[in-house]
Amino acid sequence: MTTKTAAITAVGGYVPEHVLTNAALEQMVDTNDEWITSRTGIKERRILKPTSLGTSFMAIAAARELVQKKNLDPAAIDLVIVSTATPDMPVSSTAAFVATEIGALNAFAYDLQGACSGFLYGMSAASAHISSGRYQKVLLIGADTMSSIIDYTDRSTCVIFGDGAGAVLFEPNDEDLGLQDEVLRVDGKGREFLKIEAGGSMLPASSDTVAAGKHFLHQEGRPVFKFAVSNMVDAIEQVLDQNNLTKNDIDYVVAHQANKRILDAIAKNLDLDYEQMLVNIERYGNTTAATLPLLLWDYESKLKKNQKLLFTAFGGGFTWGATYLTWAYNT
Ligand code: COA
Numbered sequence: 001m002t003t004k005t006a007a008i009t010a011v012g013g014y015v016p017e018h019v020l021t022n023a024a025l026e027q028m029v030d031t032n033d034e035w036i037t038s039r040t041g042i043k044e045r046r047i048l049k050p051t052s053l054g055t056s057f058m059a060i061a062a063a064r065e066l067v068q069k070k071n072l073d074p075a076a077i078d079l080v081i082v083s084t085a086t087p088d089m090p091v092s093s094t095a096a097f098v099a100t101e102i103g104a105l106n107a108f109a110y111d112l113q114g115a116c117s118g119f120l121y122g123m124s125a126a127s128a129h130i131s132s133g134r135y136q137k138v139l140l141i142g143a144d145t146m147s148s149i150i151d152y153t154d155r156s157t158c159v160i161f162g163d164g165a166g167a168v169l170f171e172p173n174d175e176d177l178g179l180q181d182e183v184l185r186v187d188g189k190g191r192e193f194l195k196i197e198a199g200g201s202m203l204p205a206s207s208d209t210v211a212a213g214k215h216f217l218h219q220e221g222r223p224v225f226k227f228a229v230s231n232m233v234d235a236i237e238q239v240l241d242q243n244n245l246t247k248n249d250i251d252y253v254v255a256h257q258a259n260k261r262i263l264d265a266i267a268k269n270l271d272l273d274y275e276q277m278l279v280n281i282e283r284y285g286n287t288t289a290a291t292l293p294l295l296l297w298d299y300e301s302k303l304k305k306n307q308k309l310l311f312t313a314f315g316g317g318f319t320w321g322a323t324y325l326t327w328a329y330n331t
Pocket of ligand 1: 030031036039156194221222224228258259314316
């Protein structure tokens with residue numbers, strides 16, 4: 001059996017209709033458009049309403065768009081991976097529900113929890129499944145309903161996050177295009193800086209934990225910012241080095257959209273041209289596992305066959321990495 005590379009062959013996406021602007025946030029917490037724009041680069045984000053629709057609603061919409069665009073028979077999909085930090089329920093696989101709803105009747109499915117690196121880790125899993133030779137079509141979805149875990153009285157987190165979903169199809173490629181290499185890492189000590197304390201096995205949900213707001217996402221922004229920049233830069237440098245590439249060989253950097261200043265710092269540290277960075281944070285905020293596929297969704301028409309893309313992400317855990325992928329099609 002010859003090992004084949006796994007290439008992205010289609011992209012789909014979905015963002016909810018409801019737009020939460022900086023002006024609307026000014027009415028909710030002590031903040032202002034100038035602070036949010038200058039500190040984060042975010043102008044607006046999308047919010048799933050009602051929340052009870054669940055992350056699967058957006059994942060299904062993104063997957064259906066991909067299936068339609070690609071004219072794909074869902075029964076031909078072998079595997080559905082949903083990368084998410086906000087599954088529909090703590091127990092019962094969101095991916096299983098998504099697979100059934102889209103008609104992927106011959107697939108198996110699982111959720112992958114890598115926080116903001118969930119999609120990057122999912123690319124590794126999808127690619128490995130394809131390269132095993134056992135699977136031909138792997139649907140990878142990054143989807144998060146961050147509004148379901150945000151405290152809308154906490155100005156330091158509520159301005160940053162938004163909801164959305166993006167989907168890509170991975171298939172074997174005969175021209176050696178697709179995922180080429182990756183550097184993926186974790187540092188478990190980082191969990192103190194970015195977490196939801198209650199609702200897991202260590203601190204099951206109770207009326208006390210809810211009263212204390214421990215079911216909401218809590219982060220210490222400054223250390224997270226620092227670790228995010230240095231670790232993403234390190235991972236990118238390593239993956240470039242491993243592949244004898246320089247920054248000039250790279251067409252686009254597809255970086256997790258956490259904060260525009262983080263993107264600026266990555267570009268500065270690596271001496272990248274700003275045109276090399278794909279950016280849409282101003283419209284969606286940080287959608288966690290959905291940021292990378294939503295960039296592909298927005299910029300798909302710009303991407304050309306054989307172009308070299310560098311993906312990078314950083315998230316809770318800590319989790320992070322960088323992945324080198326060559327684009328496999330023209331739209
Ligand atoms: N509006 C106005 N002021 C705000 C504010 C808001 N929405 N949020 C925080 N502030 C205030 C703080 O209270 C603080 O005031 P003080 O100096 O009087 O104490 C001041 O702004 C500076 O706070 P700080 O937290 O140091 O700001 P910052 O420049 O680090 O920006 C983040 C905050 C969260 C935007 C930034 O740290 C960040 O983006 N961190 C990384 C987040 C991230 O990537 N998370 C996801 C990981 S994938």
